[in-house]
Amino acid sequence: MDELRPEITERAMRLGSDESLAAIVARPVVETGLPAVVILNTGVAHRVGHHRKFVALSRRLARSGHTVVRFDFPGLGDSSDITGDGALLDANLAAIRDVVDWVERTFAIRRFVMVGLCSGADQSIIYASKDKRVTGAVLLDPSVPRTRRYYMIDLYRRIISRSIWINFLSGRGFFWTRMRRLTGKGEMTAVKRGQFSRPNLESPEAIAFLEGVYQGAIDNDARLLAVFTAGPDYQHNYREQILEALPKVRFGKRISLHFLKDCDHTFMRESKREYLYALIADWLQSQFPGREPAAPVPGPESTMESVEF
Template identity: 50%
Template sequence: MNQPQDGSVKPPREQVVLFGAKQSLCGIVTHPTTKTPGIPIVVLNTGIIHRVGHHRMYVTLARRWAAQGHPVVRFDFGGIGDSPVQSDELPPLDANLISIGEVCDWVESNLGLSRFVLIGLCSGADHSVIYAARDPRVAGVVLIDPTIPRTWQFFLRDTLSRLKRPVIYRNILSGRGSTWARIRHLFGGKAPEPRQGEFAQPQLETPEAIAFLEETYQKAVTNGAEMLAVFTGGHSFQHNYRRQLLDALQNVDFGEQLDLHYFKDSDHTFTYLKHRERLFALLDDWLEKKCRVTGEGPGKSFEEVL
């Protein structure tokens, strides 16, 4: 890391950039403090959250990674933060995928680096893997709480967890609450309605949804994208155990390209500093490992493809 003569740490240079055909996608490029840049990292919005991320998490990560040698881009999708809507005609997903491509094009043209890592939380994770399935320039994706189907093991664990609560037995005896609905679903019935305070989740357990996700993940893997997937206990209504991604998408051959983790004690947005630090350490180790290891074919290291 470059340091001034007084011994203090030199902060990374941050540059405001307008990306895209309309020059209206607003973002911040955090330039590395080392002479030899590592692989560029593109950070995607979480839902409607501004590019700083929850608890300014993306600002912290950008500066942390720049100190390790990685150029980092964090930008706002159209209609979020400082970026106006990019298209009145395209669905938001299609418009956002075009925007990711425009940012990656800018990185390649202006930084001279043609492979990238995408990172996203929740909807940002979904955008990351869908785009990786379409662009072989994506060398890796960091997926934090991506949207995945629930499995029979999910519903079994969810039901057993609920059976530990005294209120459940009162509901069972009275015939009220969602307990009976969840038990019926466990044996093939209709999925229960979301609990109070939860958002209605898309029905990802349909054959069509599972087929789409399996095709998406498989294409991303075939394109050579390494995957770091981190799930948290904060979305217990959607996933509640580590291997759920593998069980839900059984036809995807991840090979050695998936590094899978489950942070049971962390909430969805990493509210507590100790949980963010645990996540940051994992991300650092993953990037360092992928930049160091060499290989051939799909799954080859970032170092080799730069």
């Protein structure tokens, strides 16, 4: 575990109406009045994040004056199993609201910034469209429809790729795998990257849904930081893709875009994680610079438990 400095505290909590959500709350010792940061799970990953990046990020942001909550969605990590037969997304959105409500009630913080990678980014923007207390969202590789420009860049990348030509001439790679499947000589399971299981983000229904949630977040006065990496190159491959893919959204100056073409999806390299931490911290400082004194608030009301941070 990283060495904690004395200017922040970090506690393991049980949150929610039935205390079913396992969470870690990192806070500055001195109240600052800055927005709280809520970090969401990535897929089925534990709240620490890949390579423990959410642990390091939460401590860094806490030292900058933010109250930061990392928690596990129902059924993940140390949180209790999901109950009922409702949709998973609805259960997760309800869990986010439980956490936001608890932070507001406990620390008198009324502004929030969501942080998420991949599915966590998607759920961040969906929740931001539903709760006006969310004043910002950090979206790491969110789902974005592919565009005409995307396909042009992808085609050029394939044309100049030596490995793709070697695979093509030797009868390997996605093209020949697909041809064998179409002619009944191959198995669909051989297709890489789940090509036949990804949702169709280019459908009119998907685009309309995404435009609705992004515009909803903008209408709620939320500011967005969107960071794209080269990892999911099957889904996005240039910086402005989200703007061209969702043309009806009036982003204006409320979105900051970054494309890290030499970074993988999970930020495996420590140098890339450090760059990400600095990028998020700088963006938060630029968007929420005030450090107004907050009113005294009571301590956490939920029980503590011994869990791995």
